[in-house]
Amino acid sequence: MATTTRVLAVLAAAAALTAPATASTAAPARAAACTGYVGLTFDDGPSGTTASLLNALRQNGLRATLFNTGQNAAANPSLVRAQVTAGMWVANHSYTHPHLTRLSQAQIDSEISRTQQAVANAGGGTPKLFRPPYGETNATVKSVAARYGLTEIIWHVDSQDWNGASTDAIVQSVARLTNGQVILMHDWPANTLAAVPRIAQTLASRGLCAGAISPQTGRAVAP
Secondary structure (H helix, E strand, C coil), X not given: CHHHHHHHHHHHHHHHHHHHHHHHHHHHHHHCCCCEEEEEEEECCCCCCXXXXXXXXXXXXXXXXXXXXXXXXXXXHHHHHHHHHCCCEEEECCCCCCCHHHCCHHHHHHHHXXXXXXXXXXXXXXXXXXXXXXXXXXXXXXHHHHHCCCEECCCCEECCHHHCCCHHHHHXXXXXXXXXXXXXXXXXXXXXXXXXXXXXXXXXXXXXXXXXXXXXXXXXXXX
């Protein structure tokens, strides 16, 4: 009986040691899948290609920040809601996509404020991020954006998809991203849509995950 008791005690101790070890190693293993985060951004939506883009992103486990123009959000409220339902973050890209630095302060204010309202009315929430069209900004644009609680987000890498970049070139541009960086892509190019599965593979091979963009730092962080 004494021997049996000792054996049972040893087995119980081993089980007690093994269970916490398994639990403690499981969480880091999951976390280790993401050694860094990058910001995937798509400008100019929502449009006729938005639903296909959302499907591709979801099927490949990617989340992105979608910089919508206000006029498109107002015209396609169901697509704005679809963006949110798909787990994307909706942001402000002006109302009519003008060259903001050529406008008066009142005109800039109108472009930004109307987009905030259009996105909110469409069910996209109140944007916290703003991207000026063409990446063109100045002190006036920045100050107006700040008045609406918006953080201006440009980009670290330009995919050149707006300029006819091939699917291969878009994927290669994603491969240049490093932790915290943001890439510019667009809602409408067919080559961008085709690149999505390979974008997911490229990021995974480098231990990078698609993250949110922090309003505090303007860099990609864990969602």
